[in-house]
Amino acid sequence: MPLIDLANPTRFLGFAERALPWLIAATLFAFAIGLTQALFVAPDDYQQGATVKIMFLHVPSAWLGMFCWSLMSAAALGTLVWRHPLADVAAKAAAPIGAAFTFLCLFTGSMWGRPMWGTYWVWDARLTSVLVMFIMYLGLIALWRSVEDPSRAGRAAAVLTLVGAINLPIIKFSVDWWNTLHQPASVFRVGGSSIDRSILMPLFAMAIAFTLLFVTLHIAAMRNEILRRRVRGMLMLQAHAQGG
Amino acid sequence: MQALRALLVRDMRIALRIGGGALMGVLFFLAVVTLTPFAVGPDPALLRRIGPAILWLGALLASLLALDRLFAADHEDGSLDLILMGSAPLELTVAVKALAHWLTTGLPLVVAVPVLGLLLDLDPLAIGAVALTLLAGTPALTFIGVIGAALAVALRRGGLLLPVLVLPLTVPVLIFGVSAADAAIVGPVPFGAPFTILCALTLMSLVIGPFAAAATLRHGLD
Numbered sequence: 001m002p003l004i005d006l007a008n009p010t011r012f013l014g015f016a017e018r019a020l021p022w023l024i025a026a027t028l029f030a031f032a033i034g035l036t037q038a039l040f041v042a043p044d045d046y047q048q049g050a051t052v053k054i055m056f057l058h059v060p061s062a063w064l065g066m067f068c069w070s071l072m073s074a075a076a077l078g079t080l081v082w083r084h085p086l087a088d089v090a091a092k093a094a095a096p097i098g099a100a101f102t103f104l105c106l107f108t109g110s111m112w113g114r115p116m117w118g119t120y121w122v123w124d125a126r127l128t129s130v131l132v133m134f135i136m137y138l139g140l141i142a143l144w145r146s147v148e149d150p151s152r153a154g155r156a157a158a159v160l161t162l163v164g165a166i167n168l169p170i171i172k173f174s175v176d177w178w179n180t181l182h183q184p185a186s187v188f189r190v191g192g193s194s195i196d197r198s199i200l201m202p203l204f205a206m207a208i209a210f211t212l213l214f215v216t217l218h219i220a221a222m223r224n225e226i227l228r229r230r231v232r233g234m235l236m237l238q239a240h241a242q243g244g
Numbered sequence: 245m246q247a248l249r250a251l252l253v254r255d256m257r258i259a260l261r262i263g264g265g266a267l268m269g270v271l272f273f274l275a276v277v278t279l280t281p282f283a284v285g286p287d288p289a290l291l292r293r294i295g296p297a298i299l300w301l302g303a304l305l306a307s308l309l310a311l312d313r314l315f316a317a318d319h320e321d322g323s324l325d326l327i328l329m330g331s332a333p334l335e336l337t338v339a340v341k342a343l344a345h346w347l348t349t350g351l352p353l354v355v356a357v358p359v360l361g362l363l364l365d366l367d368p369l370a371i372g373a374v375a376l377t378l379l380a381g382t383p384a385l386t387f388i389g390v391i392g393a394a395l396a397v398a399l400r401r402g403g404l405l406l407p408v409l410v411l412p413l414t415v416p417v418l419i420f421g422v423s424a425a426d427a428a429i430v431g432p433v434p435f436g437a438p439f440t441i442l443c444a445l446t447l448m449s450l451v452i453g454p455f456a457a458a459a460t461l462r463h464g465l466d
Contacts (some may be wrong), residue, residue: 128415132412135408135411135412136412139405139408139412142408143395143399146399147400152398153399155398155464156395156398156460156463158463159394159395159456159460159463160409162456163413163452163456
C-alpha cells in the first residue's frame with residue numbers, strides 16, 4: 001500500500017485495526033527472544049559482572065530516542081512541505097514515546113554509572129546532549145499542550161522539531177569529538193564492531209524488539225490521536241448546535 | 245533596501261523610547277550578577293574563578309528577557325501584518341528585526357561587562373575575554389531566540405513557553421562561550437579553538453534563525 005493511501009484518516013484507522021494485533025504479537029515474540037538471549041544466554045562481562053545486562057536496555061532506548069526525533073523531523077517536513085494530513089498526528093503521537101525512551105536511556109545509564117563510574121551523573125558530552133534532547137522533547141510536548149487548535153500547533157511544532165534535529169548529529173558524534181567519559185561508538189564503526197558476537201547478537205535482538213515496541217505504540221497512539229480529534233470535532237459541533 | 249533600513253531605525257527607536265525596555269536587560273544582568281555573591285559567598289578567589297560563567301549565564305538570561313515582545317508588540321497593534329505584506333523577503337525582514345533587537349538589548353550587555361566584571365573581581369584580561377566572547381556569542385542568542393519569539397506570537401502563548409523552548413538550543417553557545425573565555429584566562433587550551441567554534445555557531449544561527457522564524461510566522465499567522 002503506498003503511503004499516500006494512508007493519508008486518509010479513515011483508511012489509516014482501518015490499517016491500524018488490521019496491523020495492530022500482528023504488531024503486538026510480533027513485539028511480544030521479539031521481547032521473549034530478546035530478553036531470554038539478554039538475560040540467560042549472554043555471558044556476564046569479566047569486569048562488569050551482571051551490570052552489563054543494563055546495556056541491553058540502555059543502548060536500544062538511546063537508539064529509539066534518536067530514531068523517534070528523526071521520525072518526527074520527517075513528519076515535520078511532511079507537515080510543512082506537503083501538508084500531509086497525518087504528518088502532524090504522527091509527530092504529536094511520537095513525542096511522548098520518544099521522551100519516554102530518552103528517559104529510559106538516561107535512567108538506565110545512571111543506574112549503570114553508579115557501580116561502574118562511581119556516580120549517577122557526569123557532565124559528559126554524550127550525557128549532556130541526550131539530556132538536552134530530553135528537555136527538548138518536554139518542550140515540544142508543552143508546546144502541543146499549550147495550543148488548542150491542533151493544526152496551528154502542528155506547524156509551530158514542526159519548525160521547532162527541524163531546528164532541534166541539529167542536536168542529533170551532535171549526540172551521535174559527541175563521543176568522537178569530545179573524548180570524555182562515555183565510551184566511543186563500538187557497534188557501528190569503520191572496521192566492524194568491537195563487541196563480541198555473544199553480546200552483539202542479544203543486543204540486536206533487543207534492538208529489534210524495542211523497534212517493534214515503538215512501532216506498535218506509535219500506531220496505537222496515532223489511532224488514539226485521530227479518534228481524539230474526531231471527538232473534539234463532534235463536541236464542538238454539538239456545542240455549536242446548542243449555542244446557536 | 246530602504247524599507248529594511250526604515251524598519252531597523254523604527255525598531256531601534258521604539259526600543260529606546262519609554263516602555264521600550266531596551267535597558268531592562270542590562271538592569272536584569274546587574275541584578276543577576278549582584279545576587280550571585282549572596283548565593284555562593286563573597287570569596288574573591290571563588291568569584292574570580294566562576295566570574296566568566298556568571299557573566300555568561302546572566303547575559304544569556306537577560307537576552308531572553310525582552311524576546312517575547314519582539315513580534316508580539318507588533319502583532320498587537322497590527323503593524324506585523326503590514327510588515328509581513330511588505331515586498332522585502334520575510335527572512336530578511338526577520339533578520340533586520342533581530343538585528344535591531346540585538347543592537348538594543350545584546351550590545352548593551354557587552355558594554356556592561358567591564359563594570360560588572362569589577363564587581364566579580366576580574367582582572368582586565370578576563371574582562372576583555374568575556375566581553376569579546378559575549379560580543380561574538382550574543383548575536384547567536386538573539387538569532388536563536390527569534391525562533392522562539394516567532395513561535396510565541398504564532399501560538400499566542402509567550403510567557404513561560406518561550407524560555408523552555410529556547411534555552412536547550414542555546415546550550416552549545418554557552419558551552420563554547422564560557423570555554424573560550426576560560427581558555428583565554430587560565431588556559432591550557434588555546435583560545436582560538438573554542439572561539440572559532442563560537443563564531444561558527446553565531447554564523448549558523450544567523451542563517452537558521454531567520455529562516456525558521458519566517459517559516460513559523462508564515463504558517464502560524466494565516
